[in-house]
Amino acid sequence: MPRSVRGVLLRSVHPHPAQPIHTMWITDQGPTPLRAGSILLSxxxxxxNGVDVTARLRLASAEVLLANWPxxxxxxTPVVHPTLHEVxxxxxxxxVATHALHLANHLAAV
Structure with a gap:
């Protein structure tokens, strides 16, 4: 991983493990707030001669450790794919469930 980045942001994960995981480099310059549901791999x-891979998940209020593969x-990529795809x-x-609940609560209040 280049020194100027903190990891890659997952853009999409294909359901089939043989397909590539599409990512985008995230620079290490300044705070880069991730949106909820984003996964950062580093x-x-x-x-x-191995690599330690870490996945962090951005939730609504915090960034949490999702997984660590030492x-x-x-x-x-085939090792980390199932976890990333399912998450x-x-x-x-x-x-979707949260939005549906908010809508149902709004409609009930009307």
Whole structure:
């Protein structure tokens, strides 16, 4: 990972693990607030020629550690893909449910 970035922001994760994970570099210059539901991936060399991969999830009020995969070797995207794909889908479903609840509460108050 280049020194001037803090990681990559996931843009999309295809349902099929063989497809690439589309990302965008996030620079390390100044605070870069992520929007809710965003996943930031970062990695660093680990002992034994592997990499330590970390995923952070931005929630409405905080950025939390989603997962940590230590010592991955070679092409590590198939290892992290299932978690990333499922979390993106889960967050989307929870967002729809939250909006539906707010709408139902609004309609009930009218």
């Amino acid at each position: 990695w660093a060399p680990s002992l034994g 010592g991955l070797r070679g092409d590590w 993106i889908g889960l967050h989307a479903a929870l967002s």
